[in-house]
Amino acid sequence: MGTREQMVSRLWNSTDLWSDLAELCGFGGRFCGTPSEARAREYLRGRLAAATGAPVTGRRIGYEGWQRESCALARRGAGAPPLHGTSLVRSPATPAGGLEAEVVDLGRGTLEDFRVNEADIDGRIVLVHHEYMFASGHVHRRQKYLWARERGAVGFLISSPLPGQSLVTGSSGEGGADDIPAAGVTQESAAALARVRGRHAQARIEIRTRRAPTHTENVLAEIAGRGPEWVVLSAHIDGHDLAQSAMDNASGLAVALEVARALAPFVPSLRRGLRVGFFTLEEWGLTGSRIYADSLAPAECERIAVNVNLDSVAGSPWLTALTSGFADLDPFLHDAAAASGLALRIFRPLMPNSDHANFARRGIPALRLVAGFDEPDSRLRYLLTPGDTLDKIAPSELKLAALLTAEIVLKALTADGPVAAHKTADEVRAAEHVP
Numbered sequence: 330m331g332t333r334e335q336m337v338s339r340l341w342n343s344t345d346l347w348s349d350l351a352e353l354c355g356f357g358g359r360f361c362g363t364p365s366e367a368r369a370r371e372y373l374r375g376r377l378a379a380a381t382g383a384p385v386t387g388r389r390i391g392y393e394g395w396q397r398e399s400c401a402l403a404r405r406g407a408g409a410p411p412l413h414g415t416s417l418v419r420s421p422a423t424p425a426g427g428l429e430a431e432v433v434d435l436g437r438g439t440l441e442d443f444r445v446n447e448a449d450i451d452g453r454i455v456l457v458h459h460e461y462m463f464a465s466g467h468v469h470r471r472q473k474y475l476w477a478r479e480r481g482a483v484g485f486l487i488s489s490p491l492p493g494q495s496l497v498t499g500s501s502g503e504g505g506a507d508d509i510p511a512a513g514v515t516q517e518s519a520a521a522l523a524r525v526r527g528r529h530a531q532a533r534i535e536i537r538t539r540r541a542p543t544h545t546e547n548v549l550a551e552i553a554g555r556g557p558e559w560v561v562l563s564a565h566i567d568g569h570d571l572a573q574s575a576m577d578n579a580s581g582l583a584v585a586l587e588v589a590r591a592l593a594p595f596v597p598s599l600r601r602g603l604r605v606g607f608f609t610l611e612e613w614g615l616t617g618s619r620i621y622a623d624s625l626a627p628a629e630c631e632r633i634a635v636n637v638n639l640d641s642v643a644g645s646p647w648l649t650a651l652t653s654g655f656a657d658l659d660p661f662l663h664d665a666a667a668a669s670g671l672a673l674r675i676f677r678p679l680m681p682n683s684d685h686a687n688f689a690r691r692g693i694p695a696l697r698l699v700a701g702f703d704e705p706d707s708r709l710r711y712l713l714t715p716g717d718t719l720d721k722i723a724p725s726e727l728k729l730a731a732l733l734t735a736e737i738v739l740k741a742l743t744a745d746g747p748v749a750a751h752k753t754a755d756e757v758r759a760a761e762h763v764p
């Protein structure tokens with residue numbers, strides 16, 4: 330049997346993929362700075378060492394820790410129903426006694442919605458909707474938050490994509506002095522804050538948080554190939570504490586481990602080496618991978634042929650590669666998918682929504698594999714809600730993601746020419762300025 334056939338056979342027959350996923354989900358949502366994240370990191374260190382037979386490294390990363398204490402929301406007025414919310418990640422605390430202001434409901438919260446209501450935002454709390462994140466026309470929560478902040482809003486609320494008193498979480502600001510208190514609220518609470526007969530609802534938000542310097546680390550291991558080049562396979566460790574962060578991103582971690590295990594025996598005889606990077610602080614503005622990518626000298630960047638980043642690779646059987654503007658990744662991926670017999674959609678514009686963006690920023694060809702792109706009814710709609718749990722993942726989806734990832738990585742490890750051309754710093758800057 331050739332390398333590819335042996336790899337596929339190992340993947341088909343393995344039961345480790347599902348057990349790793351279940352173990353990772355068992356630790357909880359892996360929110361940065363919690364025992365859940367620390368236990369998951371320890372587990373990954375052991376599993377990555379076993380998968381690669383190589384030492385596991387990871388530099389200590391110091392950062393400003395942030396934990397929720399409480400989030401209380403209320404609408405002023407007789408007979409107002411109780412409201413439910415949870416502070417967004419790194420929201421500042423409100424002053425003692427809370428923050429009270431009128432709520433301006435901007436609906437979905439597109440740039441147009443902000444422009445039409447321009448005069449109504451200053452001094453008020455902005456309310457918008459959370460959108461399905463993996464879609465071409467989607468407006469990200471952080472973008473809406475920035476639009477609200479720069480127009481003088483004093484608070485930011487985002488309503489859950491799901492009915493039934495389901496909360497939603499996610500990042501907001503980056504811990505700066507101009508950040509405004511931000512919370513995710515249930516759809517029912519958002520409805521109670523809507524304008525009535527042209528009058529804005531008056532709301533009070535009280536957010537308490539704990540901040541303290543702390544530290545964490547990335548988890549990396551590598552198996553050298555015959556030549557000096559590398560393929561970096563990555564997935565982020567951290568998640569959110571509303572659920573298990575099963576799809577986002579225990580799925581990516583389990584698949585990366587599985588692919589490393591299946592390929593490890595062959596890598597020393599292949600053209601390129603395999604480096605596996607489990608980055609943390611992804612949900613905090615892609616911090617772990619940024620520190621790693623920024624630590625690479627230009628010559629080291631040149632030697633990374635491609636970054637294959639796995640983030641939320643189950644919850645739908647359909648996978649999409651976001652190829653970050655690297656046009657020649659498209660034919661490479663088409664060939665890899667064709668070899669596997671599996672379907673793969675390709676979406677080229679850079680979506681800076683996961684760790685691959687930091688590799689792309691250094692000019693390294695980088696892609697993110699994601700399930701459910703442009704499928705708002707897929708189970709990925711539960712991301713960032715209490716619904717991101719193990720039961721949303723079908724074992725067959727995870728297996729397909731592992732098979733397809735392994736085909737892509739094997740092709741990158743063996744390809745004679747470059748996987749795709751690197752970008753110069755000028756080309757990266759030019760791409761970033763394209764709207």
Ligand SMILES: [Zn+2]
Nearest residue numbers: 577578640641
């Ligand atoms: Zn993610």
